[in-house]
Amino acid sequence: MFSNGVLVYSEYDEGAIHPVAFELLGKSREIADRLGVEVWGVIVGYRIGDDKARELIYYGADRVFIYDHPRLEYFDPVLYRDVLVDLVERVNPSVFLFGATPLGRSLAPRVAAAIGAGLTADCIDIQVDENGDIIQVRPAFTGNILAYIKTTSRPVMSTVRYRVMKMPNRDTSRVGEIIRLAYSLGRDSGIRVLGRISRRSVDLGRADIVVAGGRGFRKKEDLKMLEDLANLLGGVVGVSRPLVDEGWMPRERQVGFSGNTVKPRLxxxxxxxxxxxxxxxxxxxxxxxxxxxxxxxxxxxxADYGIIGDLYEVIPKLIEELNRIKRG
Ligand SMILES: Cc1cc2nc3c(=O)[nH]c(=O)nc-3n(C[C@H](O)[C@H](O)[C@H](O)COP(=O)(O)OP(=O)(O)OC[C@H]3O[C@@H](n4cnc5c(N)ncnc54)[C@H](O)[C@@H]3O)c2cc1C
Incomplete structure (x- = not known):
């Protein structure tokens, strides 16, 4: 087969590819062009249409590998690890990137351990130096400095945060190859999925407007006005970490170094x-x-705009004004 490409794990859930994969393909294109190699995507799941693979090609992949099997319908860390190890053995990638999503954070270390590779978690950039070595950039010491990590063993493996890389243009004139791979999922992983409960979780990373509150709030109930404001603006509520530590909001709402990265318009x-x-x-x-x-x-x-004032006065005024505008 071919080898040395830059491989992107393209998370597939409920019929959709997670957009972090498209961002990673954009970055992979840059890396691959510098190294003179191909960009590859891999999708693992069940009933994966060619249209999903074509999306990866539109965003920069030259080849897309698909592992499609009923036992891969739901994320099973053992089976998913096994098929990705199979792929690494077949195609020998030079770089293997995962989104730092909950699934990616669970899967990437298992694959790295199985193939004896290192893994740099939570990268915010991947660069190629003048010698063609890969440099992984990630925050260190609680985000106060950036660490530049040179990895010379192969494959270089990283998880990369969502919304830190630029989304590439979707180019429908791009062509590539779709390769469906068979793998015998012989062994029992010991995991049984008895059912699946879809959680209506917020995805702060994808929000266009984030209305965030911090320790200036005196009690949990007061966050109601933040929710009212977010609803009026069509945005979602985020919080600083102390409010999560207090148990006022779930962890998925936390913005920051140990929470979500957001890139909203507002x-x-x-x-x-x-x-x-x-x-x-x-x-x-x-x-x-x-x-x-x-x-x-x-x-x-x-801040682009700063208001020196008490949030307990400012938020009700904003809500009043937005309601007035809405009423016409
Ligand atoms: C390893 C590590 C990881 C961390 N990760 C995160 C992270 O992911 N996200 C995160 O947010 N933090 C994180 N933290 C915590 C971080 O260091 C800060 O403690 C935290 O961000 C402070 O939150 P805050 O701004 O809400 O609170 P504070 O720093 O206490 O600020 C509260 C602000 O509210 C203002 N205020 C008070 N009353 C009012 C009022 N009535 N109206 C208007 N303003 C008012 C005050 O002037 C003050 O500026 C992390 C810390 C560590 C060590």
Whole structure:
């Protein structure tokens, strides 16, 4: 077969490819062009149509490998690991990238351990130096510095955060090869999926408008006004970590270094001081509006619009004004 390509694990769930795969294909195209190799995607699941593979080609893949089997319908970390190890043995990739999604974070280390490779988690960039070596960039020391990690063994394996890489253009004139691979899933993984409960989880990473609250809120019930404001704006609520630690909001709502990375068109921060760990998760926002009673709060340094004021006065006024506009 062929070898040395840059391989992207393309997460497939409920009939859709997770968009982090498209971002990774864009970055892979850059890396592969520098190294003079191909870009590959791999999809694991059940009833995967060629149209899904073609999407990967439109975003930069030269070849797409598919493992399609009823036992791969739901994420089974053991079976998924086994088929990816099979693929690595067949095609010998030089780089293997995963999205740092909950699934990617569970799967990538299992594959790395099985093939004896290293793994750099939560990368925010992948570069190629003048010698053709791969440099993985990731925050270190709670986001205060960036570590540049050179890996000389192959394959170089990374998980990469969603929404930190640029989304490439979808080019429907691109052509590539779709290869369906058979693998004998002989052994019992010991995992039985008895049923599946679809959770209506929020995806902060994909939100266009994020309305975020921090420790300026005095009690959990007060977050209701943040939700009202988010609903009026068509946005979603995010929070700083202390509110999650307090149990006021689930972890999936946390913005920051140890939470979600967001890149909305509008980020509104109410009662958030702007710690480096918080900013690490929202600095890619297009427009930042900050409301804080303390004029020296660091959040104002990165805000496009700052309001020095009490969120308990500002939010009700914003809600009132938005309702007035809505009523016409
Ligand atoms: C390893 C590690 C990982 C971390 N990861 C994250 C992360 O992912 N996300 C994250 O957010 N944090 C993270 N943190 C915590 C981070 O260091 C800060 O403690 C946290 O971001 C502070 O949250 P905050 O801004 O809500 O609270 P504070 O820093 O306490 O700020 C509250 C702000 O509210 C203002 N305020 C008070 N009352 C009002 C009012 N009535 N109206 C308007 N403003 C008001 C105050 O002036 C103040 O600026 C992490 C820390 C560590 C060590």
């Amino acid at each position: 980020y509104m921060a109410f009662g958030i001081s702007g710690s480096p760990q918080h900013i690490a998760g929202m600095r890619g926002s297009e427009v930042v509006v900050a409301v804080n009673i303390d004029p020296s709060a660091p959040i104002f340094k990165i």
